[in-house]
Amino acid sequence: MASSAGPEIERLVTLLAKIPGLGRRSARRAALALLKRRDQLLVPLADALSEAARLVQTCEECGSLDTQNPCAICADWSRDDALICVVEDVGALWAMERAAAFRGRYHVLSGLLSALEGVGPEALRVDDLMERAARDHTSEVILALPATVDGQTTAHYLAERLAACNVSVSMMARGVPVGGELDWLDDGTIAHAIRARRPA
DSSP: OOOGHHHHHHHHHHHHHSTTTOOOHHHHHHHHHHHHTTIIIIIHHHHHHEEEEHHHHHHHOOOESSSSSSSSHHHTSSSSEEEEEEESSHHHHHHHHHOOOEEEEEEOOSSBBBTTTTTTTTTTHHEEEEEEEETTTTOEEEEESSSSSSHHHHHHHHHHHHHTOOEEEOOOTTTTTOOOOGGGGHHHHHHHHHHHHEEO
């Protein structure tokens, strides 16, 4: 960007460019749109970001994001405590909720095992999952992880660990395409995959 744009605009573009899916060029366009519509977009967005930074927290039970702790899903007593659905991240949890096919509890791993990136079990919320799965009322753990190499590696590792917890372990059916991420799938595909899950 030209130096005449000023350091404040450059900082805005730099920060926007860090958002997944936005490159430098898209970030410049977004910054320009925000600045042109300051009262309608920029100021409300700044307020929303400030409020989210102040109020949103990580649920101590499942690892989701909410303004309350435990989150609204964990606090919902109408959900089935016997079922735990394990997802990679909060985006995958939101995708599952959009499909409205699962009425149990969730567990957000906060990532996947990855030898290439040096991510081991200690970097994920695996021990928390084992504690939850060992509770008397848990009967099934559903591994709703991506059909990628890292996703399947993580699923196999978790299935082995969960074998000692006396629970049924299942994986989502292959309605989820190989290489597919839950957050990018349509609701019908997610709903079919959760209904047609199979043993791990």
